[in-house]
Amino acid sequence: MIEVMSSLLIVSGLGFYLAGSIGLLRLPDLYSRLHALTKADNLGLGLLTAGLGLYTQDLLIALKLVLIWLAVLAASAASAHLIAQHARRRETQS
Amino acid sequence: MLTAHWLYGITGCLVVALGLRTALLHALLLHRLIGINVMGAGVFLMLIAVAYRGPGVAPDPVPHALVLTGIVVAVSATALALALARRLTAEQDDE
Amino acid sequence: MTTSAMLILDILMVLSLLSLAAAALATSDARRSVILFMAFGLVLALAWARLQAPDVALAEAAIGAGLSGALLLAAVGDQPRRALTGDTKPVHHHDHSNLKLMLEWTVTLLCIAVAGALAWALAQAFERAPQATLAQAVSENLATSGVSNPVTAVLLNFRAYDTLLELAVLLTAVLGIFALGPARPGYRTAGPVFGGLVRWLVPVLILAAAYLLWVGAHAPGGAFQAGATLAAAGVVLRLAGQRTVGLPQGPTLHLVIAAGVGTFLLVGLSLLVLGRPFLGYPPAWAGGLILLIETAAMLAIAATLVLAFLGGRPQPPRVNVTGGKPPAALISTLRPRSREGLSGADVPGAESHKHFSEENRQC
Numbered sequence: 001m002i003e004v005m006s007s008l009l010i011v012s013g014l015g016f017y018l019a020g021s022i023g024l025l026r027l028p029d030l031y032s033r034l035h036a037l038t039k040a041d042n043l044g045l046g047l048l049t050a051g052l053g054l055y056t057q058d059l060l061i062a063l064k065l066v067l068i069w070l071a072v073l074a075a076s077a078a079s080a081h082l083i084a085q086h087a088r089r090r091e092t093q094s
Numbered sequence: 095m096l097t098a099h100w101l102y103g104i105t106g107c108l109v110v111a112l113g114l115r116t117a118l119l120h121a122l123l124l125h126r127l128i129g130i131n132v133m134g135a136g137v138f139l140m141l142i143a144v145a146y147r148g149p150g151v152a153p154d155p156v157p158h159a160l161v162l163t164g165i166v167v168a169v170s171a172t173a174l175a176l177a178l179a180r181r182l183t184a185e186q187d188d189e
Numbered sequence: 190m191t192t193s194a195m196l197i198l199d200i201l202m203v204l205s206l207l208s209l210a211a212a213a214l215a216t217s218d219a220r221r222s223v224i225l226f227m228a229f230g231l232v233l234a235l236a237w238a239r240l241q242a243p244d245v246a247l248a249e250a251a252i253g254a255g256l257s258g259a260l261l262l263a264a265v266g267d268q269p270r271r272a273l274t275g276d277t278k279p280v281h282h283h284d285h286s287n288l289k290l291m292l293e294w295t296v297t298l299l300c301i302a303v304a305g306a307l308a309w310a311l312a313q314a315f316e317r318a319p320q321a322t323l324a325q326a327v328s329e330n331l332a333t334s335g336v337s338n339p340v341t342a343v344l345l346n347f348r349a350y351d352t353l354l355e356l357a358v359l360l361t362a363v364l365g366i367f368a369l370g371p372a373r374p375g376y377r378t379a380g381p382v383f384g385g386l387v388r389w390l391v392p393v394l395i396l397a398a399a400y401l402l403w404v405g406a407h408a409p410g411g412a413f414q415a416g417a418t419l420a421a422a423g424v425v426l427r428l429a430g431q432r433t434v435g436l437p438q439g440p441t442l443h444l445v446i447a448a449g450v451g452t453f454l455l456v457g458l459s460l461l462v463l464g465r466p467f468l469g470y471p472p473a474w475a476g477g478l479i480l481l482i483e484t485a486a487m488l489a490i491a492a493t494l495v496l497a498f499l500g501g502r503p504q505p506p507r508v509n510v511t512g513g514k515p516p517a518a519l520i521s522t523l524r525p526r527s528r529e530g531l532s533g534a535d536v537p538g539a540e541s542h543k544h545f546s547e548e549n550r551q552c
Contacts, residue, residue, distance in 0.1 A: 078386040085380070098199055102240065103311045105203045109210050111304035116214040118296050124219050124264065128226050131257060132210050135233055138245075139206075140307065144314045146240045149195075153241045154324040155339035159348060161245050162340070163355045166413055166490070169252050169260070170362035173497030176264045177366045180500060184370070 002054060009051030016044030030087050038080045042073050099143050106139030123179050127172060134168045202239065205232050223261040230254025243409035244340045247401070251417035256494055259424050263498060267373065335475025336406040344411065345479045349468045353457070356449040356486060363446055363493045372499040378430035387429040394422035402487050406476065412483035416490025423495035434495055436503060442492065449489030452482055 023036025049069045053062030109132060116129030138161045145157035209232060213225035230253045237246035327339055327347065334342035344352050379387060398418040405411030426434045436442055456478055457468040465471065470478050496503070 074386055074390075078383050081382040097196060098240065099315055101199050101203050102236065103315070104308060105206055107304040107307040107311065108207060110307060111300040112207075112210050112214055114303060115297055115300045118300075119293060120214075122219070124261065125214065125217075125222060128222055128261070129214055131226065132214060132229070135210075135229070135253070138249075139233075139236070140311055142237060142240050142242050142245065144311070145242070152328075152339070154322055155327055155343050156323045156348075158242050158245050158340045159343040159351075161242070162248050162344065162411075162413055163351055165245070165248050165253050167355055167358050169257050170359045170493065170497070172257055173260055173494075174362045174365045176260055177369045177497075177500060180264065180267060181369045 006051040006055040009047050009054065013044040013047030013051060016040050016047065020044065031084055034080045034084055038076045042076055045069055045072055096148060098146060102143040103140055106136045106143060109136030109139060127175055131168060131172060134164060138164060202232065202236050206236065219265045223258060223265055227254050227258035244411060247409060247414040248417065251414055251421065256417060256420060259498055263500065333472040335470060335479050338405060338407055341405050341411050345482060346470060346475060353450065353453045356453060356489060359490060359493045360446060360450050363496050366497060367502050370501045372501040372503050375432055376428055376430050384429055387425055391422045391426060394418050402483055405483065412486040413490060416487040417494065419487065419491035420494035423491065424498050427498065436492060436495060445488050445492045448485040452485035456482060
């Protein structure tokens with residue numbers, strides 16, 4: 001039962017990752033590609049960690065996985081902001 | 095010998111060959127540096143593949159220590175090479 | 190995990206390693222090459238985790254992918270239109286002489302021959318029985334080594350001499366970097382988003398480094414991973430515009446850098462004086478001595494890697510770098526430098542100031 005649920009969570013997380021990768025390849029603009037990468041990939045990571053945390057059935061490991069997800073969220077938000085800021089600055093300079 | 099041994103070991107050999115080709119042939123310094131680093135990664139792959147003993151058994155720790163040393167030495171050599179390159183191009187700019 | 194599922198994972202990982210390496214080496218754009226190399230390093234860290242090498246995986250993710258990538262990216266950003274990065278010189282000159290083409294083919298064949306020789310050597314290595322390796326000796330002597338993590342025992346007890354020489358290599362690299370010129374100009378002060386991230390990230394990284402140092406005695410971890418985590422904190426501080434990145438100034442910095450090799454040598458020599466072999470720890474003190482050496486090594490490694498990212502001698506904040514000799518690169522990377530980072534800048538010594546202005550006048 002738990003395995004079925006965690007498999008569902010993991011597969012849906014992978015679906016979001018696939019959507020993010022397709023967005024990276026197909027979207028026209030830097031800014032829209034950043035949207036695809038940060039939003040879709042981080043949601044996919046959240047579902048993935050939820051599925052893995054459920055599978056291990058160990059509270060400590062599940063908490064560590066959630067911490068990993070929060071750290072990745074913060075880091076990718078900051079780096080997406082920096083990339084977009086740099087691209088904007090380049091645009092307005094040239 | 096397990097399949098994992100051969101898979102990762104042969105990958106290591108191929109990665110060394112790829113890195114060596116770029117290190118020898120490419121015109122630009124940065125790509126050569128990356129080629130040398132990739133060669134190092136291939137050697138580490140071979141070492142860790144030799145150290146692997148199987149899913150339940152503890153691996154051999156001596157190659158792991160060698161690879162750990164190798165990673166640190168590779169990054170310090172890369173740092174020195176980049177500083178040298180920076181100074182070299184600065185000197186060339188002044189000529 | 191079933192063997193067929195593991196086999197699928199192995200094949201996927203091997204394919205991604207090969208294609209990432211080939212893509213990183215084939216592209217002519219320098220930035221793309223560096224980023225693909227970083228991705229290669231991260232997949233490599235996954236491969237180490239799969240091959241049951243967690244210490245190596247930690248070190249590869251922190252040093253091999255992270256810090257190497259940061260160093261290379263900083264080098265690419267130095268000189269955007271110079272020979273270091275991709276100007277449009279392709280590797281293949283099909284319209285040029287046949288000699289060049291022949292040279293390329295010869296080198297390619299040579300590399301294939303090298304790969305074949307390595308594969309043959311690998312086959313020899315696999316044929317040896319596991320009992321004939323050193324792993325047996327390590328597991329027999331692990332109880333008296335002072336730690337229970339076998340990799341830490343090998344690094345800091347059984348083969349401590351190798352680690353001493355490795356720290357000497359780090360020291361030599363930093364001396365070379367010091368000798369080659371001043372550090373790169375700093376970055377602009379971070380805005381609220383990045384500054385806010387750095388404000389809580391750096392204490393977490395310092396805490397994680399201390400934990401990795403401590404836990405290396407009985408679980409994957411150790412001085413190198415801890416040093417790399419501290420160096421990551423320094424790099425992030427530097428990117429946020431902080432000038433001194435937490436490094437001490439002047440003689441204290443020299444002391445910290447020399448502390449890795451110095452502590453090792455001190456411990457070894459004092460053991461010699463006490464009548465034991467060089468670096469032969471008495472089993473009762475081995476754990477404490479290893480922790481002492483690891484702490485000094487962690488600080489030295491962190492300082493070395495941050496200085497490598499800085500690219501040269503750290504500059505006292507009072508001096509105006511643009512008045513001196515600017516290589517063409519400096520002009521393109523000039524950014525308004527701020528004097529206040531997240532903490533106050535240190536007051537430079539008078540001698541370093543004079544030395545730097547002298548250096549300015551020479552050129």
